[in-house]
Amino acid sequence: xxxxxxxxxxxxxxxxxxxxxxxxxxxxxxxxxxxxxxxxxxxxxxxxxxxxxxxxxxxxxxxxxxxxxxxxxxxxxxxxxxxxxxxxxxxxxxxxxxxxxxxxxxxxxxxxxxxxxxxxxxxxxxxxxxxxxxxxxxxxxxxxxxxxxxxxxxxxxxxxxxxxxxxxxxxxxxxxxxxxxxxxxxxxxxxxxxxxxxxxxxxxxxxxxxxxxxxxxxxxxxxxxxxxxxxxxxxxxxxxxxxxxxxxxxxxxxxxxxxxxxxxxxxxxxxxxxxxxxxxxxxxxxxxxxxxxxxxxxxxxxxxxxxxxxx
Amino acid sequence: xxxxxxxxxxxxxxxxxxxxxxxxxxxxxxxxxxxxxxxxxxxxxxxxxxxxxxxxxxxxxxxxxxxxxxxxxxxxxxxxxxxxxxxxxxxxxxxxxxxxxxxxxxxxxxxxxxxxxxxxxxxxxxxxxxxxxxxxxxxxxxxxxxxxxxxxxxxxxxxxxxxxxxxxxxxxxxxxxxxxxxxxxxxxxxxx
Numbered sequence: 070x071x072x073x074x075x076x077x078x079x080x081x082x083x084x085x086x087x088x089x090x091x092x093x094x095x096x097x098x099x100x101x102x103x104x105x106x107x108x109x110x111x112x113x114x115x116x117x118x119x120x121x122x123x124x125x126x127x128x129x130x131x132x133x134x135x136x137x138x139x140x141x142x143x144x145x146x147x148x149x150x151x152x153x154x155x156x157x158x159x160x161x162x163x164x165x166x167x168x169x170x171x172x173x174x175x176x177x178x179x180x181x182x183x184x185x186x187x188x189x190x191x192x193x194x195x196x197x198x199x200x201x202x203x204x205x206x207x208x209x210x211x212x213x214x215x216x217x218x219x220x221x222x223x224x225x226x227x228x229x230x231x232x233x234x235x236x237x238x239x240x241x242x243x244x245x246x247x248x249x250x251x252x253x254x255x256x257x258x259x260x261x262x263x264x265x266x267x268x269x270x271x272x273x274x275x276x277x278x279x280x281x282x283x284x285x286x287x288x289x290x291x292x293x294x295x296x297x298x299x300x301x302x303x304x305x306x307x308x309x310x311x312x313x314x315x316x317x318x319x320x321x322x323x324x325x326x327x328x329x330x331x332x333x334x335x336x337x338x339x340x341x342x343x344x345x346x347x348x349x350x351x352x353x354x355x356x357x358x359x360x361x362x363x364x365x366x367x368x369x370x371x372x373x374x375x376x377x378x379x380x
Numbered sequence: 381x382x383x384x385x386x387x388x389x390x391x392x393x394x395x396x397x398x399x400x401x402x403x404x405x406x407x408x409x410x411x412x413x414x415x416x417x418x419x420x421x422x423x424x425x426x427x428x429x430x431x432x433x434x435x436x437x438x439x440x441x442x443x444x445x446x447x448x449x450x451x452x453x454x455x456x457x458x459x460x461x462x463x464x465x466x467x468x469x470x471x472x473x474x475x476x477x478x479x480x481x482x483x484x485x486x487x488x489x490x491x492x493x494x495x496x497x498x499x500x501x502x503x504x505x506x507x508x509x510x511x512x513x514x515x516x517x518x519x520x521x522x523x524x525x526x527x528x529x530x531x532x533x534x535x536x537x538x539x540x541x542x543x544x545x546x547x548x549x550x551x552x553x554x555x556x557x558x559x560x561x562x563x564x565x566x567x568x569x570x571x572x
Binding site for chain 1: 441443444445446449455457458459460461462490491494495496
């Protein structure tokens, strides 16, 4: 029995391999609650969590909300489209006002990298990063790791290809940190316009998808983020599919028991072919189930115990 | 208590259960993690030998129902509850190694109620060491031990610890019990 040594979950980068292991083990233990006739345990009774989403989200927000309900935390979700943010309130003012209502945790998604870190410096609540700009999306990487570990029994030594829009993808960054920390080997693949400078220092990069998926244990497909495609990154979605889309033919170059992951929402026929998304090697819906378990684990580890206290 | 005594105690408890619940078909055993689970399995085996019917065995992890969750400094890893059968209308016998304050049993009762509506819930423990903080008592007791509050009763089981036995330990470090750190810091050994 040991304490989780962090007050916030801001990213994967600051975590030690043992911390990641602890989140995954906790998620494995908590997953069973979701199969019970009464899917509710009283462990976080009396804790309040605010979900503050400055960007659209279906999966992440609903899975945080389900995790909060299953663990009996009280939660409220604020989406900025219907809040005072529309009236021009700053992030800090919004957070300070929410804090005046004394929540134990704020889960935040924001278009700017570093927004959760900013809140962590100014708020008393525990802060969980649910995606900040192109920086990190730690719970996504954790649920991907949980899915891989369940299917492969380990993370160490796995060969994982991450394919698609690396430039805008916080999912890619969090996964890259997590997989390298846990001893997997990662290959990155994207068109040159979508490769962030310097990333080749963290993992090998290739422009040829055939090369990237060769012998892979798992392929993580990233979403083409049309909402961020403000520059001339791609000639057309069709062109991208022809050169980088994950097709059945390309999947055949990977290991026979390869797993296909996608963080969602999918653009079928752009980064992934429908046959692949719905194919037997696809674990995309497992990822969604595991998303709830991982978020339960994060809530449990950050909200449990008195910070720094003893028994 | 040595291994032989543990075995004889469990055999006697099995017979007491059968005496009170002759029809094993309506009975299920649920062990409290971690040492209650192997104890429940052993009792189920003994009940099969004696009655021909082996009751189903489940496992209960009470971590998520603890009343001190927000007070303890660290978060125990939950290993999950496994009750792969219906408890509705059954007699559920909760099995644990040591009955002490009664708080674990309180948590186990709350959790069981979330799984269904048993006809009856009973409690079987290998050791009752007293010092209850809640109005809870056991229906089947292997052995009652008079203990001082600060002493530690440690049950060892082959499945978890490599050997069977019950040890009565004195605590040296204060605050040690909840952290589990007291294990292995035995100063004295008393009892059999």
